[in-house]
Amino acid sequence: MTWLVAVVLASTSSVNPLVQLSGSIEALVKQVSPTVVQVVVAAYTTVDQGNRAQADLVMGRQRSIGSGVVIDAGGYIVTNGHVVDGARAIQVVIPGEKAGRGRTVDAKIVGIAREIDLALLKVDVTGLPALPLAAPGSVRQGELVFAFGSPEGLRDSVTMGVVSATDRQPDPDAPMVYIQTDTPINHGNSGGPLVNVKGELVGINTFILSNSGGSEGLGFAIPSSLVALAYPKLRQFGHLHRGEMGMVLQTLTPKLAAGLALARDAGVIVADVVAGGAAERAGIQIGDVLVSVDGQPIDNVLPLAMRLFTSNGDERVSIGVVRGERAFTTDVAVVARTNDLDRLTDLLDPETSAVPELGILGIAITEEIAPLLPALRAPVGVIVAAHAPQGGAADVVLLTGDVIHSVNGVRVATLAALRALMAAVRAHNPIVLQIERNGQLQFLTFDAS
Structure with a gap:
């Protein structure tokens, strides 16, 4: 009968503990929600063609939705690498002052760490509220946590659960561990924050194990300790130094x-x-x-x-x-670990290397530079060595290491040629870049700004 006595005492108390709990959760949600964004990605990917043979690969333009969290007030946002994989354009929905409202802004990829499935985005908005990171080693099994994001595209959603395990290693041969949680996580939550009761980031929601395709209480988040490690390196180099x-x-x-x-x-x-x-x-x-x-x-x-x-x-x-x-x-x-892109940054000059129309710093591929890129299919063009976001840059997703081979069908051999070709296109007219990314040629289409 102990539980009955407890219920009676609680009911006669002037403060209802359930009301206190509810109020605390509401306050936490109000504190964290302004730091959580929806990430909208336009990409080319494989599409299901139902009546076609399974071996028939069809590519189509698709729109996918994920989540992200502001990690720096200067407009830096962390999400999962797979959320922006293959992106041709990225937009971020920043929460507004009133629930359900927000503003949509363009975002650019600053860096991707595919080894740990993290990506860093940048928006040209400052003064954003940023979510603090939990101290390394502070996460405890059984503690309450909350998942924020856009499950199934439903923006500004929050669910609650507990930490099921603090160091889960799904693959014993892979050097990745995750925070396991029973907090309901679904498609669209990827890249969003897992938060403790202090309003601190303990992890980035990344994947679920499920037979049904929906949440079955087996969610996994990249620990905040890895986020703290990756963020400064992605911001400075565009990739992990290790x-x-x-x-x-x-x-x-x-x-x-x-x-x-x-x-x-x-x-x-x-x-x-x-x-x-x-x-x-x-x-x-x-x-x-x-x-x-x-x-x-x-x-x-x-x-x-x-x-x-x-x-x-x-x-x-x-x-x-x-x-x-x-x-x-x-x-x-x-x-x-050697990375030839780092060696290229020594050759950059903010004045002469800038391509303002694309928001990048580039380097023309010469006979001296070509040996640093032995896997390049066409040893001519301009390589994206760094990002230099600025107003007026076109809305196009270029990654560090991309090589621009042509603009609207005209081959590019020098930085001067690239700048001239970009400047010659009138505002709002279409631009097609042929680029080489990870050994594959592809076209990027966008409108001149």
Whole structure:
């Protein structure tokens, strides 16, 4: 009868605890909602043609909707990388003062970290309320959390649940962990914030496991610690800077250990070693089992992967190794992963490299620069080395690393030619850029501003 006594006491109290709880949630929603945006993406993607053969690939222009969260008052918004994948144009709906109202503004991609499925967008709006990040390691299993976003396109929605697990690793060989939650998350929530009762960002809602296609209480969010790591790098470089050791790792499972007749069934096994790399120089071999990092035991790839994610190189890590019956420790150098785009930024000049009509800083591909881009299909054009957002720039999604080969069918070989071709198109007339992105040629269409 204890529960009955509690109910009676609650009912006779001057303050109804349910009313208090409801009021606290309302206050939290009012605090967080202005930081949450709807992301509307126009993209070309595969479309279902029902009566056509399954092997018949059909491309069509589609409009998709996701969510995002303002992380900096200067107009920087974090969302999922997959939300803006293949984007030709991006718009963001910023909440208005009255519920259900908002204003739509154009957004540009500043950077994408596909390794962790995060993207950073920029809008030309300042003074936006930004959501603070929860302190690393502060998330606790069982604590209340709230998912904000646009499920199924329903903007300004919020749901409530708990943290089911703080470090869920769906794939033991992948270096990604997620916050698992039973908070209802559906299509359209991707990129939106998972928030604690303090109004802090604890994660970016990313995917669900579901047999029905809708929420079944298995939602997963990228931890805010990764957001804090990725944001400054995406803003500065357009991609993640990370270290590497020259080896490929897999989590050691009991079945893998049994098949290889290993004495232990926990740790990380070395699947490959890069010839001449740091790991080989430190004496690490294929088949070695790694059991500690800087004296701390490890039983999966995550601790080492996180160490590399947070490193810019030029440091050493102490690795505990088991090889057969021998156990030893070796220091492995962490070196910065080379990225030729970073080398190109040294050649940029804000005055001479700018293409104002596109909001970019570009570099013409010359005989000296072409060797930095060995995978380029056509060694001529202008490469997008950085973004330089400014008023009057056309509404077109160009990514760092894109190569512009032509404007309205006219080949581009120099920055001067690109600027001249862009300036020659009258306002509101169509422009077609042929670009090369990730080894594939494609057309981008938009109107001159």
